[in-house]
Amino acid sequence: MDLVVVLVISLSCLLLLSLWRQRSGRGKLPPGPMPLPIIGNILQIDPKNISKSLTNLSKVYGPVFTLYLGMRPTVVLHGYEAVKEALIDHGEVFSGRGSFPVPDRVSKGLGVILTTGSRWREMRRFSLMTLRNFGMGKRSIEDRIQEEARCLVEELRKTKFQEEIHYVIGRHRSPCMQDKSSMPYTEAVLHEIQRYIDLVPTSVPHAVNCDTKFRNYFIPKGTSIITSLTSVLHDSKEFPNPEKFDPGHFLDKSGKFKKSDYFMPFSTGKRVCAGEGLARMELFLFLTTILQNFHLKSVVDPKVLDTTPVATGFVSVPPAYQICFFPV
Template sequence: MEPLGTVIILMIICISCLVFLAVRSRTPENAKLLPPGPTPLPIVGNALQLKINNLAQVLQEFSEKYGSVFTMYFGAERVVVLHGYDAVKEALIDHGDEFAARGHLPLADDFNKGLGIIFSNGEAWKQLRRFALSTLRNFGMGKKSIEERIQEEAQFLREKFQDTQEKPLDPTYLFSCALSNVICAIVFGKRYDYNDKKFLSMMSLMNENFQVLSSSWGQEKGNSASHFTIENLAISTVDLFVAGTETTSTTLRYGIMTLLKYPEIQEKVHEEIDRVIGRSRSPCMADRGEMPYTDAVIHEIQRFISLIPLSLPHAVLKDTRFRQYVIPKGTTIYPILTSVLHDNKEFPNPKEFDPGHFLHKDGTFRKSDYFMPFSAGKRICVGEGLARMEIFLFLTTILQNFTLKSIVDPKDIDLTPVMSSIGNCPRPYQLCIVPR
């Protein structure tokens, strides 16, 4: 058996070397000008060096060694990582056209097939994005009509919370239903009851999809000239539901969890709500300018949780000169949003939750160019305005009417994500919702 074992090991080494040489032989000549990076292994690339539950830390260590622009291999796929505000801004904003393409994401590619808004490219993406933005505006995004719709849904959510009678609950599906109903109102012109079985099934599938994409498993007809085919429009609608439901509901769920850990911050928000809004009317967007502390808390929630830490992948569609490097055509680009949101010069103690990151010393709200939870440049989230409105109105409505209490000691609440890759997923938790 011993000679056989030696032969098998030698065969594995030989095959690995052949695969490595084959990959190198297909590497374009201009790859010599690629940014530096960790040495990849045959077949698996740098995958064994990555820690799915602490990916940001690994990438931080790579950036310290190789610089703010470096090359990695996810399996056989070459990717260039942009780490830090300067590199991300320079690529996505200063060189927005060159970095506007969408990169590959295997599970999404299998489903979307390059269709829809999020994962399309070229003229199809331009037309569908333009159509989505104009349609959302026509249906009220950014206007009083959609604000009223969100306020109405926030009251339905308040009633559901009231019905819990202070018993422990997991808020996941209530948030998903509430946020999805806003999209339903825009796309279908109607809302659904929170107990509707088909509606709940859809919420469950979207929640599951977000978790799968964030796990290690996720890193695996008419006029023919028109991009407005039935299939394309259907996938675009799915894109709106996924982007408009799961990301915002997860932000709210993570935000509530954070307020459970820091009840003193929750109390300060209560005080500002009572002073500015009171208890007799619903919160409205006009209140936000008079509520700097609440606005700072909401910004800090989004900064702290860094919901989409790597951003969705970008790509370059031609050989692209960037700084002193040349990035070959077809290379996937990952602008690391966490590296911007957790920049320790802009946000002292970035791993600590501190609303002071968005407040001046006199208590007024402090804006920051480093606030990029929705990405930046030409691929910035289509629904950013809607999401900002939803987060403010839902959170203030909840805190206007309820005190949120943890069922465990707040010190024992773990805010680190249960998994972290494309998305940061909060750990499951329960809370008691007590009327004020």
């Protein structure tokens, strides 16, 4: 019986401590839903579609709000203006990295993605230098990607997309990065693919490096920051009918490619993906090489295909398809 009393008293103290810690910080942080003791707001987040949950909460609490994932507060930034203001205008302050207990234990605090502070700066400089130097020697990185693309074509062995490829590149040489500036529709398609699939809806959490005042809210040093990239990539003011795949989102009235500040599939600011340049090169060379050599056809009527990306927690991936490759 005494053991039961001790357990009840201990649990009560733990609950009171949890309530006190949450209430003591809520007045300074951005508004948000009332958290439950210990578990916080976890029950209000759909683990299968975190991005949708954040969108629904932003409709109630605005573009900057606080969630408790357990007993620790996390500030959520929703929409282009809030994300830009934090990651670009105040990039240094928001360049920290949130805590990841399991990955941190595995990586032992190393790696350009999860590190923070001076160690992150050193690793990022080293990573960027390595990527720039990766192509030095007898063959550049572009040559290597071209070779991989040709190998992929051999293993797999008309759209407007293909018409532009055949007009600019032809059929007797491999695509190269110099071609991209003459291929606005291809560039628009590649951008729209990345915008539409929204691969990493909430990016990797950031953290503030010092106590900071943001939009009249006080955010203590070390507070985790979640940025909703979905809210930027699917902003209807910038991209009409954002749930529809439309390369026209990146074309002006004369058919020329137009950049958009809302295009953030690799995040933005000081913690933007270090491999963004390499990834864009691979996407361009692989896709143009494939479509230079093949017509693609679905095994079923394209009208019945559901192209809606499947949200699986922190990652959003396209559904599985079967497709036929016909030599051009």
